[in-house]
Amino acid sequence: MEINSETKLDYLFLLLSHLGKTVYLQKEKEKLQDDFLSSITHEVRTPLALIRGFAQVLLEDDDLYEKNKKDFIRTIYKESVKLSNMLDKLSFLSKLDRGKLLLNKSLVEPERFIKEIIENFYSSADERGVSLTVSSKGEIPSISLDTEKMRMVFQEFFRDALKVTGRNGKIEIILTSTDKNLKIELKDNGKGIPAEELPFIFDKFYKVSSLDNEEGTGLGLVLAKRIIEEHEGSLTVKSQEMKGTSFFIFLPLYW
Amino acid sequence: MKGKTILVIEDDFNLIKLITYILKKEKYDIITARNGEEGIEKVRANNPSLIIVDLMMPVMDGYKFLMKLKELSLSHIPVIVTTAKSDEAELHKVLSMGIKAYIKKPFDRKFFLEIIKKISPL
Structure with missing residues (x-):
């Protein structure tokens, strides 16, 4: 087969478009990962704000009413359970996404x-x-x-x-x-x-x-x-x- | 003596509880709202000296709330944004909307109060 300059150009064009597509897909993948990480960070910050905030109050304020104390500790407990549930579910989802979780039917x-x-x-x-x-x-x-x-x-x-x-x-x-x-x-x-x-x-x-x-x-x-x-x-x-x-x-x- | 009134707009019930506790202890009067729409009503009814607003809320979020405030010519009331967002570009965008400061969650109580007292001294 004779390879003329036109064929070479077509080949180059194909190669470039393939490369462009790969770069685009890679960028999309990175964007998805960034978005996902940003979502996790966002979701973790509110329970953390509550745990840190109420713990700081409990440590610093000696004049807290017993009723408030219990209420604040309960919130810290609930928020930590929530965080732990979130992490369990994320780990489960990640295993599912990577095909690492086999069904035991x-x-x-x-x-x-x-x-x-x-x-x-x-x-x-x-x-x-x-x-x-x-x-x-x-x-x-x-x-x-x-x-x-x-x-x-x-x-x-x-x-x-x-x-x-x-x-x-x-x-x-x-x-x-x-x-x-x-x-x-x-x-x-x-x-x-x-x-x-x-x-x-x-x-x-x-x-x-x-x-x-x-x-x-x-x-x-x-x-x-x-x-x-x-x-x-x-x-x-x-x-x-x-x-x-x-x-x-x-x-x-x-x- | 009547203290200064701060309006706290936040959809998380427990964060409202925490912020209210911290500010009441400093003798601020607190009113609360669970979203921007409710926040606008409370601004109109109570004319607070400071507004603390979360960005992500149902019904009307923090961005829409800030725009509505401007639309109603109520932008003279200082606003502090609390946010779980960490994207710098996003935070710059909020700052450009005329707010006094933003506070990232989780926040330190001392740092939080320093900002509040600087903007709305008792």
Whole structure:
């Protein structure tokens, strides 16, 4: 094949555009890492400000009322738990992203599995006057799940649902199945999520305003979605302010 | 004797509690708001001598609050921004909006009070 100057130019052009693309992708990657680091720094600063601030007050002020002392220590404790939860979740997410977290699946009966998790939430639900029910529509086949990781997903949903439902609130878990999928609807009649917030609720560190969630890390839903996706499933949401929210988990029955 | 009134606008309930405690101990009168919108109402109703505002808040954030303040010709009230942001460019942007100072979280109580007392002495 004859290589003329025109071919050489084409080749050079291709090489340069490839190089440009690589540099662009590298820059994008670095930007994403910078943004992520900046988000973490931002999220850590507020709990740290509280821990440092209240600890300083406790150390410096001898005239504190016993009631204040307890309250400040409680805040320090809660904020440190929050920080530790955040770090656990970040480490978990990082392992997921790097493909380092393998699923350890076993066959479970979905309704029984969810009922076992929900048992730990009955007393908090009772205290708040919230009803918590699990039901199945039709026959539900067994499904292969990593029970430990899926337990985290459901715990996250139940905790959030309890926070947004007031007295006489209702949380329903409805299971249905098609030929290919298991659909789990987690429905509450709580405050709902404002429409303008819906596109962001699965973003890292996004905190849904209606949750008014002091302990929230803004990582729970991200983690839930990632775990479901690891199971080749999907997570969607429908919500109406003041009427409630439904999260839908779709999991393949055979994979 | 009635002290000077400081308006604290912050969405984190515990930070409001901490800042209120620190400033009340120094004999400042404190009023609080959980977002910029509520903050504007409190400015109008109470005419504070200083405003401490967080940047990241729901409903109306610190930036929009500062713009609204200007729009309502209330920029004569000194403003201090508290922020968990550490990006220098972002902080310069806030400084250019006419605020007196910014305080990065987490902050030292002594440093925090020095700034407050300098801008709004009792």
